[in-house]
Amino acid sequence: MANSLPTEFDVVVIGTGLPESILAAACSRSGQRVLHLDSRSYYGGNWASFSFSGLLSWLKEYQQNSDIGEEGSTAWQDLIYETEEAITLCRKDETIQHTEVFCYASQDVNDNIEETDVLQKSPSWVASSTLIKPLDSACLSEETHPLYVSSYEMSAKDTTKNNGEVTDAAETLVKEYCRYKTYKHTVSDGAKDETKPILEDNSDPPKRNRITYSQIVKEGRKFNIDLVSKLLYSQGLLIDLLIKSNVSHYAEFKNVTRILAFREGKVEQVPCSRADIFNSKDLTMVEKRMLMKFLTFCLDYEQHPDEYQAFVQSSFSEYLKTKKLTPNLQHFVLHSIAMMSDSPCTTIDGLKATKNFLQCLGRFGNTPFLLPLYGQGEIPQCFCRMCAVFGGIYCLRHKVQCLVVDKESGRCKAIIDHFGRRISAKYFIVEDSYLSEETCLNVQYKQISRAVLITDQSVLKAESDQQISVLIVPPVEPGACAVRITELCSSTMTCMKDTYLVHLTCSSSKTAREDLESVVKKLFTPYAETEIDKEELKKPRLLWALYFNMRDSSGVSRSSYNGLPSNVYVCTGPDCGLGSEHAVKQAETLFREIFPSEEFCPPPPNPEDIFFDGDDKQPEPSGTSNIVMAKLESSEGSKNLESPGKHLQN
């Protein structure tokens, strides 16, 4: 296999985040020979989703701060000719910092044993040695490499280490977890006693489901925990691209079911669509009219300049005060609909944002947002899949040591991978985090503060417990950042039954925990404290929490990188925003730069209109059928899941 990897391509893409994956798909679709590499063992880079144990392994990697794969690589210096020079790439990923983990759920070892019998009956757990997701078993054409080396692989490895014994694996993970705890305390000396995990828990109120840490670990495959919390605008660049290119066939989506607001210490639902306003029990008739009237106006505000012209200079919140909206309505519009809590935003920006929100309503449901099932990490994978369908080749765990630049032309001509093999191409697309310190000397990065919580209840109980909510918590003091929260229920396939997966995101001013902990405390109560306070009892309880900071390279301009040849293009990591518009825009802009005359991700042709030209090495009809068959299940598929990287390492 290792030898069969061609050494000449049109485009080499390094990194499997969203913009790189879109670009890879676009290039492959337009007929370029694409090699798509990632040094990690999973797809998506910082856009990835993990099972619970996958996430723990991911954490371990960052917390051990290990030099990844330093030993195995062949020295490359000798491979550079005189007419060439090399640009080294980074060996360590430094995009994640300040990781802190807290566990509040009971970790009583006895629980482990008690629960095991029950859990072993659960079919998904029994199936743990194979891969669960149907997408993972997709069989791609023989020439192209298998695509779905899923994030589960790591945990699968853990399991096999322990001879596949379920309990052993779980215990191992618990032990591993304890190591993280120790680590954490050594790092952040500011950690207070109250945040210590409580190991004994006998004071469970009978009403609530008791969920233990071992249960979380055992059901860990049901979690698909996103590193970035993003949603799709129903009328946005990403959804348009997914539909236009037919990549949408590879994924399933759910509509966010409600928009929430946090006002006067309470969580309430924001009526944002016509149906919501009609059904709202909290608004008076006049409020309904005024809100509807304002929202209707926003939909075509450009047509009524007289309505806002006088307020172009003032802030949106000042403008809202003049629109006969009651304070609650002003809050809803400013924070939850326009989502303009952070900076003082102008009237025009506010109106534009409101209009954008409203235009997204009703396309797929009563809120403007869509969520991919199994997590946002599916999206880059979908584009990778499209790339593979059109012949792109995939290698995970494939490290690139350097870019080779031709001295005379100043253009990059090849890469040298960790086997010391030279792979040449015309164009190179590199994700920011792969670039070395030297290259990025002048680059200023922003940071994103993230928290991932596992809770036992929703922040706002409703008739159905299967709600997907978006909640914006406005900053307490001016100048601080609003915190965006998405709460996912188990039917989104991102968490186990009777739990919720909660993502908090804001742009960083300090460490993630410092930025987000106050909001977490307002909304949730640690699992063990329930006995104490009746008021606290109503809040959902925290079972587990993770804080981390992620580098936000989205604002970096091409010119701030040192000495990159003109045919090396840089993709940035995820930004802080709710949508992925930035990534799509970037991918499209770069594609047009590289191939100005080619169409960007055109719809694939109808299967009956396709035929293959000449070469019998090419995939037969089975390959073409992949274009339309979104989910082709095949027993061969799981065999194929051995990563190409593995083969190459052998």
Place this chain on the structure above:
Amino acid sequence: HGRLKVKTSEEQAEAKRLEREQKLKLYQSATQTVFRKVGPSERQAGELDESVLELTSQILGANPDFATLWNCRREVLQRLEAQKSPEELAALVKAELGFLESCLRVNPKSYGTWHHRCWLLGRLPEPNWTRELELFHCWDYRRFVAAQAAVPPAEELAFTDSLITRNFSNYSSWHYRSCLLPQLHPQPDSGPQGRLPEDVLLKELELVQNAFFTDPNDQSAWFYHRWLLGRADPQDALRCLHVSRDEACLTVSFSRPLLVGSRTDTLLLMVDESPLAVEWRTPDGRNQPSHVWLCDLPAASLNDQLPQHTFRVIWTAGNAQKECVLLKGRQECWCRDSATDEQLFRCDLSVEKSTVLQSELESCKELQELEPENKWCLLTIILLMRALDPLLYEKETLQYFQTLKASRAVDPMRAAYLDDLRSKFLLENSVLKMEYAEVRVLHLGHKDLTMLCHLEQLLLVTHLDLSHNRLQALPPALAALRCLEVLQANDNAIESLDGVTNLPRLQELFLCNNRLPQPAVLQPLASCPKLVLLNLQGNPLCQAAGISEQLAELLPSVSSILT
């Protein structure tokens, strides 16, 4: 090299064309085969078998609107019912239901397919109605299934709830509610049918208010609102009975237009307690459904020898009657309901409790302040005001009409409707005022009227002033004014006089400054025996040459004609 190649658009078009041709061939040959099989002679030969099912399914699968083929299928299925074992039949029915489903997916609006499904399910011993309800949402079919499965109205109401919650612009859901609610809350026998108890009514009003405050331009909610506040048709009644000795004529007016045949089964006239066979006709002589009917009385029933004559008219179908007594020496007699506003004009909007109406009026006014130009809101305010007290709110109502006409929301097509509605309300108010004053003189001058209505209420009026309006015609219904002696209709835009006919007492008619085009339109006047004064000044017809001669010829009995 090795790349995917895609057919060009010409190649695609060619492939499509071939495919279509192929399809057409198959379709036509299958149709021919079916028709051969079901022809009259083949029927006897027993060709109606499963092969027909197979063939028709090919055709219907492509075109489910082929009614004849559905009939063939029904015939085949009926035959097979007699021949097959229960198990075989069950399989057959299952296949048929599945086939229908696939047809509906091709064309969900195919009547033939729905009809066939109804037919099929109707023949099953144990149809799975629950599945039908879950599977399909097509209003008519839903009502059929709900009726067949005896789904409780409460469940169906909950279903409309869920649809309205999703999107309240749903005429059918609101309408279904208006059918279900009276079923759920039947009124005691004596009460007006189709009305709701107050608590239910208030809840519905709140729901519908939510809708029109959220989107006042959505008509569906306003229509439902109108239904909620409206009431069932008024009870059938005889409103007025009039007997004139001079004209030997009896006139009756009814609460609704009706058609009276020549036989006695609709109306029965009793004179002095014995039935009298008479010829009923309408005042305008057209004998079409009308509020007013009259008949000539024989001299015997009017003779002055008896101290009095009793006239009783029985409306058999309406279960109503009225009686009046003509005393010796009197020229006429009548009997009429005192025309209270309640009976006459509140049919459009009325509920028992005016407090409900009052609070509705207040919330509509609140909405109107927010949406000053919303036509539905303005119109509802006007209707509510009329239902509450037409005379008290007269001025305010007229102001709202003004706002409504001025508002940009009303398109020119509806302007005439509003004018007519306004005319109707003004006329009603004038009639009420006349009733309260107990006079037989009605002044409708200077009211900007565009049409006349409720003329059947004016049987007894002797003087009518219609001057200075925007009337274009004196309509046939005017012929109901049997007592009219003087009619002033100066300064209108009148072009036709169809209603000024057979008015037995009309003496003076003023038609100055109208648009009467030529003498021929005066023809109906010839049937008014007592007309002596006719003023036509300021009409186009006055310009015609030899007009005086023409008029003298046309109306010889009119002594004074001013041109």
